Amino acid sequence: RCCLWPSSLFLSEFILSFPELFAKKCCFELGSGVGLVGVCLNHVGASKVILTDGDASTLTNMKANMEMNNLHIEDSQLVKESKNKVECKYLSWEEACESDLRDYQRDIVLGADIIYNPSCVPHLVRVLCMLLRGDDGRHESVNAATNGEIGDEVSGTTATGGPVAYIATVIRNADTFNCFAKAAADAKLSVVNITSSAAPSSFLPYMISYDRSSVQLLKITLLS
Ligand SMILES: C[S@@+](CC[C@H](N)C(=O)[O-])C[C@H]1O[C@@H](n2cnc3c(N)ncnc32)[C@H](O)[C@@H]1O
Ligand SMILES: *[C@@H]1O[C@H](CO)[C@@H](O)[C@H](O)[C@H]1NC(C)=O
Numbered sequence: 001r002c003c004l005w006p007s008s009l010f011l012s013e014f015i016l017s018f019p020e021l022f023a024k025k026c027c028f029e030l031g032s033g034v035g036l037v038g039v040c041l042n043h044v045g046a047s048k049v050i051l052t053d054g055d056a057s058t059l060t061n062m063k064a065n066m067e068m069n070n071l072h073i074e075d076s077q078l079v080k081e082s083k084n085k086v087e088c089k090y091l092s093w094e095e096a097c098e099s100d101l102r103d104y105q106r107d108i109v110l111g112a113d114i115i116y117n118p119s120c121v122p123h124l125v126r127v128l129c130m131l132l133r134g135d136d137g138r139h140e141s142v143n144a145a146t147n148g149e150i151g152d153e154v155s156g157t158t159a160t161g162g163p164v165a166y167i168a169t170v171i172r173n174a175d176t177f178n179c180f181a182k183a184a185a186d187a188k189l190s191v192v193n194i195t196s197s198a199a200p201s202s203f204l205p206y207m208i209s210y211d212r213s214s215v216q217l218l219k220i221t222l223l224s
Contacts, residue, residue: 003033003034004033004034004036005033005112005113005170006113006170006210006211006212006214006215007112007113007168007169007170007215008033008034008036008037008112008113008168009036009210009212009215010112010168010212010215010217011037011110011112011166011168011217012036012037012039012040012203013201013202013203013212014166014168014198014217015037015040015041015044016040016043016044016201016203017198017199017201017203018154018198019044019045021108021154022041022044022045022046022108023044023045023046024045024046024047025046025047025107025108026046026047026048026050026104026105026106026107026108027041027046027048027049027050027106027107027108027109027110028050028052028104028106028108028109028110028131029041029049029050029051029052029109029110029111029112030052030091030093030109030110030111030114030124030127030128030131031052031053031054031111031112031113031114032051032052032053032062032088033053033058033062033112033113034058034061034062034065035051035062035065035066035086035088037051037110037112038051038062038066038071038086038088039065039066039069039071039086041086041110042069042071042085042086048087048105049085049086049087050086050087050089050104050106051066051086051087051088051089052088052089052090052091053088053090053091054090054091054092054093054094054095056090059088059089059090062088063088066086066088071085071086072085072086072088089104091127093120093123093124093126093127094120094123096123096126096127096130098130101130101131106131106134106163107163107164108163108164108165108166109128109131109132109163109164109165109166109220110165110166110167111165111166111167111168112167112168112169113168113169113170114167114169115167115169115176115177115180116172116173116176117176118175118176118179121176121179121180121183122183124180125180125183125184125187125189126187128165128184128187128189128220129187129188129189129222131163131165132162132163132164132165132189132220132221132222133162133222134162134163154194154197154198154219162221162222162224163221164219164220164221165218165219165220165221166217166218166219166220167217167218167220168215168216168217168218169215169216169217169218170214170215170216171216184220188222188223189220189221189222189223190220190221190222190223191218191219191220192218192219192220193216193217193218194217194218194219195215195216195217198217
């Protein structure tokens with residue numbers, strides 16, 4: 001869908017508020033929509049940005065948006081060589097398999113408003129597990145030590161140094177959210193609500209239609 005959802009505004013503000021969490025990190029987003037999160041990640045100096053979506057026309061629009069910002073790059077080899085560019089990739093959660101993800105190193109997985117369709121939830125959880133496990137054997141974690149200014153809850157590290165996911169969400173339907181929470185727990189994912197500790201600064205005061213209080217931020221890691 002080609003519009004901006006409050007969750008992506010909140011996630012963008014979170015990225016701009018804690019740039020050190022994302023600088024020099026490989027970032028991989030699910031359900032990127034228009035791609036605003038990618039622009040912010042590039043802005044704070046992420047070493048690689050991979051945006052994905054499972055809708056072909058959304059992906060075309062996303063690429064056009066990245067081109068307008070001089071950020072779009074077609075070839076994954078070029079992404080590896082040139083810093084600060086954004087790759088847009090087709091990724092459907094239903095179809096995704098390990099081999100689709102093997103070439104994408106990731107320290108941080110992101111998502112904004114991707115928990116809303118109960119029939120997608122099991123697939124989304126499966127993809128999150130694959131991304132957080134990084135068990136394609138290629139993942140090299142480069143997580144920096146916890147920055148003193150940021151509470152441990154928010155920090156982009158896990159005890160094992162594995163990838164971390166930040167998912168911003170608006171809970172429109174409690175049943176759908178509970179379905180996600182249960183599927184995540186069954187899959188041995190730890191889901192921590194960091195909404196209040198993350199408290200991003202307001203970078204988008206001119207977005208008057210954006211109700212930040214409706215958005216929650218979850219930090220998700222693999223329970224080892
Ligand atoms: C509500 S929009 C959010 C877009 C953007 N992250 C934002 O917050 O503005 C959900 C996005 O997830 C994508 N999506 C939904 N189901 C998906 C699936 N099963 N596989 C891949 N992408 C999916 C949609 O195409 C859409 O772009
Ligand atoms: C997460 O925390 C926020 C703020 O502390 C709270 O309003 C919200 O209900 C919590 N959400 C969940 C799913 O626990």
